[in-house]
Amino acid sequence: MAINGILPLWKEKGMTSHDCVFKLRKILKTKKVGHTGTLDPEVDGVLPICIGNTTKVAEYITDQGKTYEAEVAIGFSTETEDATGQMVEQNSEDKKITRGQILAALEGLTGEITQIPPMYSAVKVGGKKLYEYARAGIAVERPLRKVQIDSIELLDDAEEWAGVNIHFRIRIKCGKGTYIRTLAVQIGEALGYPAHMSQLTRTESGKFKKEDCLTLAQVDEIAQNGTIGTVLKPLAYGLAEFPLLEVQPENFFAMKNGQVLPVHPLLESTKFVVFTISGEPFALYKKHPDKAGKMKPEKMFGLPTEDEV
Structure with missing residues (x-):
């Protein structure tokens, strides 16, 4: 029996998007499985998976808006712009940052903004991915990109943050191609300090939300029960916009x-x-x-x- 539908998967930390596809092919016993945009291994969150004839709409789901919750770390920057990279710049002085200063920085980065993709990213320059140049120690000029930030919400309630290293959480609604780790660096720049993204979760992808999602273990159990069709969304769901x-x-x-x-x-x-x-x-x-x-x-x-x- 052919399996067709969109699976709202919760990708857990430590796995690549390709790992999820590989495991689902084995669980569902079908080769026609595709994801809708990569999430880095250290990022967890919503990853819609297209199965069977719904792979035809994967690109349209990928193009839809996303919502993320991220932690911004002020105090030092890294080569990867997230917590996995080596430190490249540090400010070790005691800092005081007010809520008003953070809100002003977030407001200044809302709307259409320009980003420079991280060196450790899959963006291609001259036919090669940037991370290939980075690993080889080759510096290349990175293309400027326009991205859409619909909103950035400060999730913490404090009125002031103090210390050598400061952390606060934000929720971002954005369009395709936005690098949240680069956004964290830009927030740091607006505040006058080196920064990086210390944690990231994708809570929405298009119409798919965190509460809609299943883990791989849950999918495996449902598939063994023969009821996988009850959790799959139809092809039309991927074209709902x-x-x-x-x-x-x-x-x-x-x-x-x-x-x-x-x-x-x-x-x-x-x-x-x-x-x-x-x-x-x-x-x-x-x-x-x-x-x-x-x-x-x-x-x-x-x-x-x-x-x-």
Whole structure:
């Protein structure tokens, strides 16, 4: 029996995203398993996993907004910008930082901001990943990136922090491509001190929240009970941020054959429109890049069959 659906997985610390995929392939006895964006081994949190035909929507889940809870450590910076790296700069003086100063720093980093990706990251420059250059001791110019920070909330209640090393927790809602460890460094810069990210948890990924998630052990138990279908979300769940429209009978054969059609008005305000048959995704359309007033298919989806979970 084919397994299709989106699994809201809670990735535990010490595992890579690929480790999770490898283990799930064995648990579910299927090869068609893919994650929706990597989490570093020391980061735990929400990691939606696409299984079977839902791997077609993995990229759209990856593009959706994320929510993180992080601890910012003020006092020293590291080569990796998190707690796993070697110290590169330290300020050993006693510090006093007020709540107002932190809130001002967070406000200044809200909205569209510019980041320089960490050297220890998978961003490619000249066909090689930055961490490959870093491990070889080669300095390269890193590309500037624009990222969207929707909000940053200070989670601690203190009015003042004092000491050589200061820690406080924040909650970040952000768009695709944001490096939270780089954001921690930027917060430190705004406060006038070297800093790094000392802990990170992803609490939301698109529509998926912490309370929706299962651990690998829980998935294994459910799979052995033969009830894995009860915890999987349908393909449409991964496309929920886009408008859903039922296919009109006169357009069915044209869409089935992937033809270009007159543009739908909704595409003036959204990137994609999902056309459905009996509520099930059938075709994902976008504005035609070259033909004004037209739209073209971005992706086609098959309808579920009776042997699917």
